[in-house]
Amino acid sequence: MKSNQQSKPLTQRTLFVMKRDRLESRINMYFQHTRDVASVIEYLIVVMLRDALSCSDFSFLCRDLVRDLFLNAEPSDLLRKYCAYFKDYFAAGSEWNQVKARLFSSQQEYDRFSKEACFYKNILNTPATRENANPDLNLRFVSVFKDAAGKKHTLTIQNANERRSGIEAIRMLKVLTTLNIFKTASGVKRFAEFVKLNRPGVKETLEEEEMYDELREESVQASAVEETEVKTVEIIVPQDFDVTSLNEAEVLALVRVGHPEVTSLENLQVLFVAEEPEESAEIQEPVLDPLLESPSPQLEPSDYSLVKDSSTIAVANPPEADSQKIKKPKLLTPKAAYVQSLIANRQTNTKKSSNKKNKKKGNNKKKKR
Structure with missing residues (x-):
């Protein structure tokens, strides 16, 4: 009966409530009866979380067992995944290098497997004194998680460390979402998503609004880093210019004329816009009113004076020409002129290269003859 009890998996309550000596004994006995390396390693990571959040x-904990597992147990992906959590259990230098050499074929493989573990280990190792400023408060961390099915579960850690800020505690608690030992009765992962945290005692000691504002700000900053702004630059080129013939260096040179701060085409969209042809406007002769060109023979002599006066007015104020006039060529800005010169040089070089190739082909034909 006692053997069955010792081989029974440790519960959430056991890991977070039992005192140090009894808990260490239970974990050692469990491994002796089950040889369950995976569960023991995750149990000890949970204990690290409790150590970081409580006084x-x-x-x-279980130092000798940990050293034996990483120095002698059969290498596995689980040992590789969680190896970095237990680095401090080994002497720096040759001993730790021996552990890495057993489990990993290279430093690159170690980095790949240990990325998540190193991240949370640094968080759990955040220094803080275990002495509370107000020992009579009897504080505890009360956190809420969602399981893989969306149902909420509560986790309570007694004797909470008052020196830990809310944001520190939340970061540490999220390590539970990376473990698989806690399951519901139906086999669903119990701590799949963190929801919220409080630290009640005689009074609540976490500034909840400020704490979650800081978390939201971190989330916004992280998403802002992920989103990369793409800038668009337009370059006007002649209609017959083949933009596909430009290489990356030539495109960058054209962009830098108007944007000297640009050093790379990365995150830059370059649009080549064909130059619009200038419209040629014809000058139209002014058309005079037919009545003013010559007086009608049917007009009375008295009316000639009116016609004369009207003609005088017409000459003094001749009709305006059509609104369309010959457009003067536009004066290019220095930047636009420089762009045009680069394009012109590119076209000239392309033509010269083409002529050389044609001449070479002609010479080759003559030789064959």
Whole structure:
């Protein structure tokens, strides 16, 4: 009966409530009866979380067992995944290098497997004194998680460390979402998503609004880093210019004429816009009113004076020409002129290269003859 009890998996309550000596004994006995390396390693990571958030000391629990597993157990992906959490269990230098050499074929493989573990290990190792400023508050961390099915579950850690800020505690608690030992009765992962945290005692000691504002700000900053702004630059080129013949260096040279701060075409969209042809406007002769060109023979002599006066007015104020006039050529800005000169040089070089190729082909034909 006692053997069955010792081989029974440790519960959430056992790991977060049992005192150090009894908990260490339970984990050692469980491994002796089950040889369940995976569960033992995750149990000890949970204990690291408890050590970081409570005032009690649970550091280096089951040290001899951990050293034996990483130095002698059959290498596995699980040991590789969680190896970095236990780096401090080994002497720096040759001993730690021995562990890495057993589990990994290269430093690159270690980095790939240990990325997540190194991240959370640094968070759990955030320094803080275990002495509370107000020991009579009897504080505890009360956190809420969602399981893989969306149902909420509560986790309570007694003797909470008052020196830990809310944001520190939340970052540490999220390590539970990376573990698989806690399951519901139906086999669903129990801690799949963090929801919220409080630290009640005689009074609430976490500034909840400020705490979650900081988390939201971090989330916004992270998403802003991920989104990369793409800038668009337009370059006007002649209609017959083949933009596909430009290489990357030539495109960058054209862009830098108007945007000297640009050093790369990365995150830059370059649009080549064909230059619009100038419309040629014809000068139209002014058309005089037919009545003013010559007086009608049917007009009375008295009316001639009116016609004369009207003609005088017409000459003094001749009709305006058509609104369309010959457009003067536009004066290019220095930047636009420089762009045009680069394009013109590119076209000239292309023509010269083409002529050389044609001449070479002609010479080859003559030789064959």
